[in-house]
Amino acid sequence: MTIVRKIDQQTVMPFLKRTESTRQQQRTEMECQPFFVNLATLPPSQLDHLRQSGLLMSKEVPADKEDLDICLLVERHIQYLSPVFQPTLRSQLRPSFVTLDSSRSWMIYWTLHACDLLDYKTTADERQAMVQTLQLFFHPRDGGFGGGPGQLPHAATTYAAVMALAILASHERHAKDSLKNDKLQPSSSHSALHLLQQVRKPLYQWMLTLADEQGRVRMHHDGEIDVRATYCCIAVLSLLQLPLPVSWANYVSACQTWEGGFGGEPGAEAHGGYTYCAIAALQLMESTHLIDLPALCDYVSRRQLALEGGFSGRSNKLVDGCYSFWQGGALAVVSDLLLSNDGSSGTKTLTALFDTAMLERYILLCAQDIHGGLRDKPSKNRDFYHSCYNLSGLSIAQQYRGIASDTEDESVVFSRHAAVAATHPCYNIRNEHVQYFKSIQWEE
């Protein structure tokens, strides 16, 4: 990304009255702004520094044809993320991770999906260990996946486990193809596809017990009700070709607020995470006619911040890299509907109603940790969750670039060193995995 668009026109958020919100916003703008320099104007010493850091390609071309595209630090991100799903003692997570002990299926999904977007090829050992681990997280009596062995099944950790298994199943297939049935076949009992086949029906039965007669879905028995639960169940049911309880859509549509976005439950403030869950679930249920789509489009497009280029989660809140996917993904789905983008054919140019170049810029410059991993904003530490959703958002931005309009002048140059694979906006695993799962004939 050589160029920062209209560098002289960078707009800070204007205000007349100073409040806590404007103070925080100013602080955030100040921490992001230093990253938005026009690289062509930097002195050679600073460019060298950027090359050494890996953010620029090392110098091999003549000075007048300098390659100033910011690089995605693929190797370093993989180095940071992949130990989570590797079965070695060396890769153990620090003791402070006990607070994520109920989110282990999430950690597997976050890191595996992020690496998958970076085209990381899992080894047979890794796949087998992941399948065995996730199998331990399955609750045989109740029928869903928990966050760890022996934990209660939970809609969110079930979503994470099933999406991770779907990625693995797709990898298994490719590994098989490349081995041409030579050797090293994973024994079928340790295959992700086999596990999914086994749990498919119990999952369905369990999910039905999470919903009440009004179509409100709980995260787990004696757990909270909100649209995350609806989405997590619908995404799993849809991917595994199980019947969709479309009556759940009414509760989801009741969560659309006066702002146009969705809250976690009726009356709650519109919020990027819930907005994504709501629109993705409705799209999978083919029920988007129930909601006010233009209002939703207004809401989400307003969440992109003028100076930072990234998205915030709510009105008058701060930019956060994870909303690159929650808001960006939601707007991708909305744009598919409003612009009649054809999501299924790869040939058509997909466009989303936000500034994809500015989002890419935020992710590459502000969200990348130079040591690998991605983050909320420059002042925050990297983590697995933000790595996953920054990269997923980057994938959406790249798929939905569209054709530059006349207002997006030629100064918008995309980085040639930041390409990631295409993720599906409704499931958030790679499109090809979704295609594969659509073709599977399950044993009934």
Added chain:
Amino acid sequence: MASSTTTMITTEDLPALFHDVTPIPQDEGPHIVCRIDYPPEFTIAYDYFRALSAKDEWSERALQLTTLCLQFNPANYTVWHFRRKCMWALLMKEDKSIDLEAFLVNDLTLAAALGGENPKNYQIWYHRRAILEYVEQQTNKELFYTFCRRELDYTAEVFQEDSKNYHAWCFRQWILQTMKAPAIWQEEMDFSHQMIMDGDVRNNSAWNQRWLAAHRGQLTTPLALETAQSEADYALQGARIDPYNECPWRYLIAILKEQCRSSTMEEDKRTWLLQHYLDHAELVKEVLKEADKDPEACPNLSAALVDILEMKGDTEALTHAKQLMHYLEHDIDPIRARYWAFRSKTIEQALSLKSD
């Protein structure tokens, strides 16, 4: 009883307390990934937890153990679930030896302590809700109201640390909806007013709360015209404090949209209402002029004008809206250029239909 549940135990107490229990280690399998290097105390506590959970022992000592386990990881929903089983079982005991109020307040205090100053995990907030549901179902209305009042105060405390804490606002809304006390909504109007006007006029959570309170919790019923006007006036009052602020403009537009969609609205009333607020929104530009700012370069103000003009829908209004959108797209809101271009197209279609 209440005193014994507040007694905090440590890992060292466990072997004596559970001398008759065989701990169950976690089944980690031979080739597990995403392995956490658990601190030894964590492992000891959770090994006992698995043992008690396996035999459904809903006892006082089990309750104490869950406290210890939650101190290590307050996000373990399985432990919270088990804790509630223990609580309800202990409260069901025949001898009625437990002071119910003190017992439950103790748990609210624990949940607050585990969450820290700015609690943001789902489990601790759901625990509060589950306790209130229990009080609502198992006791009298008076005690339920006492708990509700206490919890409303607690959310207000949390807002002092983070006035936009999402969980706290959701919980607060649930309390208000569950109390079913009509008078509470006027109090909530005052509360949101203080949060907005004395606190932070950009606090969108507080504006959202105002919407719920103005609707008296009935989200699918449009406001009466009179109330709608007073809410629209309130939004304009907010917009004049800072015209760059998105919240009051969106609030205004939502109020007007709701009225215009209401089937009881007569056509001439509708036209009058929209013209009235179009004029008053235009007047907010004076605030910008007085502050020596360009009145035409305020994206949220212009966007609101576009929305009102689009609702008006006559040729003149749509043409004006189109001009504003052009300016938004190219000059004052270029980050949303694609969005404004899309909306321009929609307006052009509407205009071409009119000219046909």
